[in-house]
Amino acid sequence: MTPKPFILTLLLASVVSMPLFALDMNSSTFLSSSNQYTYNRTLGHEDEFFFFGEYQFAQDFTVGGGFSTAFNSFPERFFVSFKVNNHPSFLQYSVTFLSRDFPDYEIRENSIYPTIGLLTRFFELEVGLGFRFLGGIPEGGTISTQYKLKFFLLNFKKYQLTYTIKNFDNFYAANITAISHNLDNMIKINDNWMLTVGLGLRNAGQVGMSSFYSAFYGSVGIRYYLD
Amino acid sequence: MKKSLVLIVIILLLSSCEMLSMLSGFIYTYSDPDQRFEESMTMAYDDPDGMSLLGTAVDTTAAKYQFLVFSDIQGQTTDLLQLKEVLDEYRDSPTNDINNDGLFDLFLFDLGDSSEHGYLEEYTTYKNMMDATGVPWFQTLGNHDLYNDGWKQYRQVLGKTVFTFEVGTKGETGSMFLISLDTANSSLGMLQMDWLEETLKRESGLWDHIIVLTHSQFFADPILTVVQFTDTEEIYKLTYLFKTYGVDIFFAGHTHVWNYRTLNDVEYVTIPPLEKAFSEDAIVRVTVDGSNLSWEKIIIPDN
Numbered sequence: 001m002t003p004k005p006f007i008l009t010l011l012l013a014s015v016v017s018m019p020l021f022a023l024d025m026n027s028s029t030f031l032s033s034s035n036q037y038t039y040n041r042t043l044g045h046e047d048e049f050f051f052f053g054e055y056q057f058a059q060d061f062t063v064g065g066g067f068s069t070a071f072n073s074f075p076e077r078f079f080v081s082f083k084v085n086n087h088p089s090f091l092q093y094s095v096t097f098l099s100r101d102f103p104d105y106e107i108r109e110n111s112i113y114p115t116i117g118l119l120t121r122f123f124e125l126e127v128g129l130g131f132r133f134l135g136g137i138p139e140g141g142t143i144s145t146q147y148k149l150k151f152f153l154l155n156f157k158k159y160q161l162t163y164t165i166k167n168f169d170n171f172y173a174a175n176i177t178a179i180s181h182n183l184d185n186m187i188k189i190n191d192n193w194m195l196t197v198g199l200g201l202r203n204a205g206q207v208g209m210s211s212f213y214s215a216f217y218g219s220v221g222i223r224y225y226l227d
Numbered sequence: 228m229k230k231s232l233v234l235i236v237i238i239l240l241l242s243s244c245e246m247l248s249m250l251s252g253f254i255y256t257y258s259d260p261d262q263r264f265e266e267s268m269t270m271a272y273d274d275p276d277g278m279s280l281l282g283t284a285v286d287t288t289a290a291k292y293q294f295l296v297f298s299d300i301q302g303q304t305t306d307l308l309q310l311k312e313v314l315d316e317y318r319d320s321p322t323n324d325i326n327n328d329g330l331f332d333l334f335l336f337d338l339g340d341s342s343e344h345g346y347l348e349e350y351t352t353y354k355n356m357m358d359a360t361g362v363p364w365f366q367t368l369g370n371h372d373l374y375n376d377g378w379k380q381y382r383q384v385l386g387k388t389v390f391t392f393e394v395g396t397k398g399e400t401g402s403m404f405l406i407s408l409d410t411a412n413s414s415l416g417m418l419q420m421d422w423l424e425e426t427l428k429r430e431s432g433l434w435d436h437i438i439v440l441t442h443s444q445f446f447a448d449p450i451l452t453v454v455q456f457t458d459t460e461e462i463y464k465l466t467y468l469f470k471t472y473g474v475d476i477f478f479a480g481h482t483h484v485w486n487y488r489t490l491n492d493v494e495y496v497t498i499p500p501l502e503k504a505f506s507e508d509a510i511v512r513v514t515v516d517g518s519n520l521s522w523e524k525i526i527i528p529d530n
Contacts, residue, residue, distance in 0.1 A: 041261070042420050042461050102460065105467035109459070129450065132459075139488035143450045177413065178457045203457070214414050214458060 023160040034221025092117035108135035130173035160186040257376040260416030297510040298338035298480025299500030338480040339369025339442030345377020350384040369442040404434040410443035427472035444479035
């Protein structure tokens with residue numbers, strides 16, 4: 001077979017086979033914990049423990065929640081989220097309430113960010129608005145655009161690798177310029193357990209988007225899927 | 228056919244050089260805040276050409292004085308028309324006593340983006356125009372000033388980007404301590420953050436007024452603004468430091484949109500640009516009258 005048809009065949013096979021051999025767990029309800037080490041070039045380094053879970057209480061509805069601590073206060077972050085799926089199948093609607101405590105700076109940041117997601121077998125795109133308020137500081141409010149674009153680089157039965165460009169997740173909602181690049185590994189141990197390993201970089205905003213990364217992190221965690 | 232395609236591609240590339248230049252400067256910079264901070268700390272204050280580019284102090288024994296703050300000139304032409312207009316018509320001077328009160332602008336402060344592309348000729352033109360005023364002037368680094376390896380040219384022509392200077396005598400009524408920060412990358416970097424904290428801790432309570440001036444702003448109202456400080460935690464640390472050590476006003480530019488808010492008794496003033504279309508152009512005049520500190524927004528109408 002000549003190179004061009006071979007490559008095309010390979011691509012077609014991967015497109016067709018990906019959903020059949022994609023990472024799949026028994027349920028959508030899970031508990032997850034991870035430890036994340038972050039190095040920020042201005043603020044220094046930090047170790048933070050995260051615990052969160054999602055519960056699918058109906059076919060189309062999922063509720064999530066979690067907290068974190070870097071042992072400066074408890075909890076330093078906590079969130080509650082609600083998701084609606086299958087209306088239609090390729091869309092997901094979500095709203096997250098997040099609170100973050102910065103005890104060193106005497107600030108508590110509260111955010112609410114509704115998002116809408118486009119779900120495909122190759123990528124997921126989620127966009128929304130983040131409404132951020134500072135507790136006790138009336139003029140500290142801001143509104144930011146939130147975005148997340150995830151590519152499924154590898155998606156096999158026992159392993160998934162994704163590349164995500166984002167400025168938010170369950171535990172933070174940042175300014176539009178806080179673009180982070182993330183590689184996340186999901187390694188299936190058995191039908192209930194999964195190992196998670198993540199690496200990420202964050203730029204310093206406009207000017208030097210590639211020349212000056214302001215922060216990077218590494219995380220390792222475990223996830224348990226309830227039957 | 229192939230030759231035609233190559234020619235078309237070449238023409239497109241040449242015509243988009245300006246865009247490519249801007250895009251490359253947007254994506255890549257030659258320097259980072261830590262490196263520029265270290266270089267700044269080794270640079271002399273005084274301008275060897277004779278004009279006080281950066282004096283360590285602006286002498287005054289007057290109980291009342293005033294100065295101008297403006298931002299984002301981004302001069303793309305050699306005439307810098309709007310800067311010239313500000314310096315000739317809005318600057319309070321002996322030849323242009325705006326209020327007929329004998330009170331003139333003691334110095335000028337530019338919050339950065341003095342050039343559009345970071346080119347040497349842009350800095351030279353700008354410096355010559357500012358020097359011609361004959362009054363002390365100060366400038367800090369903006370993101371446009373870093374484009375096209377602009378720091379190499381900036382440090383040659385304009386020098387320090389992280390510095391402090393004083394007005395009046397420490398401890399006296401009306402005395403002022405000013406801090407210029409480098410936020411061209413929308414982040415201070417660890418060295419500059421540590422230096423800022425030490426400086427504020429040392430000077431707090433010794434001056435009647437403390438003002439911080441820089442390019443990147445903390446807050447912006449427009450939802451889709453792509454120009455602001457990146458790290459919210461860094462913003463929170465800075466607002467905490469300003470509150471703790473008694474900073475009166477934080478001046479910034481960058482976003483090309485006026486914004487004003489007060490957090491924990493610290494005023495955050497974001498000044499609009501000069502010489503930009505589709506924006507309200509404005510400058511700010513700060514007046515110190517003993518222990519009273521006030522400022523006035525002056526809108527520059529489009530010509």
